[in-house]
Amino acid sequence: MKQVLEGSHAVAEAVRLARxxxxxxxxxxxxxxxxxxxxxYCADSTLAAKFLRxxxxxxxxxxLIGAASCGVRTFTATSSQGLAxxxxxxxxxxxxxxxxxxxxxxxxxAPGWNIWADQTDSLAQRDTGWLQLYCEHSQEVFDTTIQAxxxxxxxxxxxxVILDAFFLSHTYEPVxxxxxxxxxRFLPSYQPRFKLDxxxxxAFNQLAPPNIYMEMRHNIQAAMDEAxxxxxxxxxxxxxxxxxxxxxxxxxxxxxxxIILITSGTVTSTSRQVLTELRDKGxxxxxxxxxxxxxxPTKAIREHTASAKKIAVIxxxxxxxxxxxxxxxxxxxxxxxxxxxxxxxxxxxxxxxxVTTAVVEEIYWLTKGNDMPQPExxxxxxxxVDHAIGQS
Amino acid sequence: xxxxxxxxxxxxxxxxxCPGCGxxxxxxxxxxxxxxxxxxxxxxxxxxxxxGPYPQSTLKxxxxxMAFETGGAVASGVRAxxxxxxxxxxxxxxxxxxxxxxxxGFQALSGAVERNENFIYFCYDNEAYMNTGVQRSxxxxxxxxxxxxxxxxxxxxxxxxxxxxxxxHRITYAATASIAYPEDLIRKVTKAKSLTGARFIHIFSxxxxxxxxPSEMSVKIARMAVQTNIFPLYEVEEGLxxxxxxxxxxxxxxxxxxxxxxxxxxxxxDLTHIQEMVDEDWNLLxxxxxxxxxIF
Numbered sequence: 001m002k003q004v005l006e007g008s009h010a011v012a013e014a015v016r017l018a019r020x021x022x023x024x025x026x027x028x029x030x031x032x033x034x035x036x037x038x039x040x041y042c043a044d045s046t047l048a049a050k051f052l053r054x055x056x057x058x059x060x061x062x063x064l065i066g067a068a069s070c071g072v073r074t075f076t077a078t079s080s081q082g083l084a085x086x087x088x089x090x091x092x093x094x095x096x097x098x099x100x101x102x103x104x105x106x107x108x109x110a111p112g113w114n115i116w117a118d119q120t121d122s123l124a125q126r127d128t129g130w131l132q133l134y135c136e137h138s139q140e141v142f143d144t145t146i147q148a149x150x151x152x153x154x155x156x157x158x159x160x161v162i163l164d165a166f167f168l169s170h171t172y173e174p175v176x177x178x179x180x181x182x183x184x185r186f187l188p189s190y191q192p193r194f195k196l197d198x199x200x201x202x203a204f205n206q207l208a209p210p211n212i213y214m215e216m217r218h219n220i221q222a223a224m225d226e227a228x229x230x231x232x233x234x235x236x237x238x239x240x241x242x243x244x245x246x247x248x249x250x251x252x253x254x255x256x257x258x259i260i261l262i263t264s265g266t267v268t269s270t271s272r273q274v275l276t277e278l279r280d281k282g283x284x285x286x287x288x289x290x291x292x293x294x295x296x297p298t299k300a301i302r303e304h305t306a307s308a309k310k311i312a313v314i315x316x317x318x319x320x321x322x323x324x325x326x327x328x329x330x331x332x333x334x335x336x337x338x339x340x341x342x343x344x345x346x347x348x349x350x351x352x353x354x355v356t357t358a359v360v361e362e363i364y365w366l367t368k369g370n371d372m373p374q375p376e377x378x379x380x381x382x383x384x385v386d387h388a389i390g391q392s
Numbered sequence: 393x394x395x396x397x398x399x400x401x402x403x404x405x406x407x408x409x410c411p412g413c414g415x416x417x418x419x420x421x422x423x424x425x426x427x428x429x430x431x432x433x434x435x436x437x438x439x440x441x442x443x444g445p446y447p448q449s450t451l452k453x454x455x456x457x458m459a460f461e462t463g464g465a466v467a468s469g470v471r472a473x474x475x476x477x478x479x480x481x482x483x484x485x486x487x488x489x490x491x492x493x494x495x496x497g498f499q500a501l502s503g504a505v506e507r508n509e510n511f512i513y514f515c516y517d518n519e520a521y522m523n524t525g526v527q528r529s530x531x532x533x534x535x536x537x538x539x540x541x542x543x544x545x546x547x548x549x550x551x552x553x554x555x556x557x558x559x560x561h562r563i564t565y566a567a568t569a570s571i572a573y574p575e576d577l578i579r580k581v582t583k584a585k586s587l588t589g590a591r592f593i594h595i596f597s598x599x600x601x602x603x604x605x606p607s608e609m610s611v612k613i614a615r616m617a618v619q620t621n622i623f624p625l626y627e628v629e630e631g632l633x634x635x636x637x638x639x640x641x642x643x644x645x646x647x648x649x650x651x652x653x654x655x656x657x658x659x660x661x662d663l664t665h666i667q668e669m670v671d672e673d674w675n676l677l678x679x680x681x682x683x684x685x686x687i688f
Binding site for chain 2: 201
């Protein structure tokens with residue numbers, strides 16, 4: 001049934017339909033609408049889950065690590081500073097092979113205080129062993145959250161569902177919400193492979209000397225490799241039952257494109273409009289949306305960009321001293337691929353600044369007008385900055 | 393003297409604790425009282441090592457090793473999951489050192505106690521970060537040498553009173569206990585197990601390695617800590633009703649301090665000052681208890 005839902009409430013609705021058993025969370029803007037709605041569901045017994053109102057994000061994830069170790073389905077949501085505070089336990093959750101699902105609302109890191117959209121918070125956690133799925137609209141947020149539980153529980157790895165602050169979290173869109181029995185068919189109750197059990201006492205997460213630690217880490221990578229394959233299988237099943245699929249990447253008019261824009265999150269929607277306008281003008285432009293960031297879909301990206309002359313990556317994030325993070329990853333994915341196109345890196349929309357159609361168009365023309373990319377990222381729409389600040 | 397304690401052992405021989413380790417003695421007695429229907433969370437502490445490396449475990453109960461500061465939060469999650477599964481029988485316990493309790497884990501512990509989570513938190517207190525090589529914690533007592541309070545910079549600050557901090561939360565049950573008084577310890581664990589809500593047991597656990605003490609003196613020094621009023625045995629119900637479990641014989645602190653290498657630099661003047669602090673704390677406790685203490 002179609003409902004008009006806020007992006008945050010699309011997450012909450014999916015968590016309810018997933019019959020989540022333990023939820024633990026701490027408030028941070030702009031994630032709060034997710035946990036407020038879930039609190040209401042728990043209070044009125046719409047959802048039979050235990051809701052732990054803990055005293056920090058660190059404890060929110062610690063509590064879920066405890067709960068998931070007992071073999072129940074778990075969920076939390078956070079953003080920005082909260083995700084950064086969880087950092088230690090992000091590693092712990094994947095190392096302990098726990099299928100925890102988290103929604104992260106992409107928000108800029110302080111200082112200065114900024115509550116608006118920026119992907120640096122989640123991308124800074126790329127090495128923590130979580131699957132990362134970036135969403136473009138509220139329907140995708142809903143569907144991806146349901147799928148996240150299947151992925152997590154099959155792979156025994158935690159999954160992060162990521163949505164842009166305000167552009168998604170606080171925006172109302174029509175969302176098709178399937179019936180409970182359809183969701184149950186796609187996502188049966190969780191059958192843990194291991195759990196804390198007084199009938200079969202085991203020690204989890206204990207001291208792992210050098211003779212075994214490396215193998216444990218290799219096993220996590222093996223699960224990540226499997227995730228690339230299993231993702232398609234999950235989407236097949238989801239499509240059969242619910243009728244939608246997205247792909248780890250989505251290629252729009254890439255077959256004959258000379259310049260391919262690569263985007264993630266809500267910038268993709270803006271870029272779709274720009275693509276239509278460019279095509280109307282006779283430009284051979286294409287668009288590649290990246291949804292799955294961990295594991296990184298190297299093969300799909302190589303295939304879809306094989307015949308392009310140039311690639312322009314738009315990053316709403318930045319790694320200081322290097323470049324936009326998607327651009328880095330794409331360069332790394334292509335560098336050993338013979339004859340790959342040059343990668344132009346653009347930084348735009350940090351801290352919630354609008355990435356308008358004019359910004360995306362400018363990126364396209366800048367790419368077209370230059371033969372080879374400069375090594376540094378190009379910051380688009382940068383205002384005049386007083387460089388004397390902070391200097392004596 | 394025959395010790396009256398349950399026969400069943402839940403701790404295998406072959407653990408990797410130091411000789412005379414008070415924390416190993418504490419674990420053995422606590423598990424005897426808790427029994428097999430127990431899930432234990434161990435945040436980083438000496439016991440992260442003592443329990444043994446993968447694939448061995450010296451404990452015959454399910455154990456979840458966890459990050460340093462998470463004892464209160466992880467137990468909350470384990471309890472929630474067991475409740476969701478309809479298991480109200482299993483006792484969920486956290487087993488943490490003083491660093492993980494007084495310092496880095498205090499926030500999560502305070503949060504869990506404020507929420508009155510249904511679990512028992514054990515702090516085995518060896519008065520410093522022993523596993524990392526004897527660094528000071530907020531549980532390290534006045535006067536102590538540690539590797540981060542060396543030479544003339546020995547700790548000139550009081551030990552944090554963790555029980556009183558939790559009593560201020562109106563915690564369901566809080567008690568001190570000692571490896572030198574195992575029957576009192578077992579009684580307190582059994583009592584805590586029979587209650588519902590957040591419960592805390594603070595166990596004085598001597599550390600021959602970190603305290604500069606012969607290993608055979610481990611239990612004796614713990615007994616002296618009680619008998620000098622340095623570590624009184626008492627319990628508090630609902631954050632209000634104090635019971636002092638043992639009236640010490642009023643020994644002076646000097647001998648307790650003179651036996652330990654970590655205090656060897658202290659002068660008579662220092663010890664006089666320490667005696668005054670111990671007396672002051674004991675009188676405060678007596679006033680809170682509000683009556684003449686019971687005879688143990």
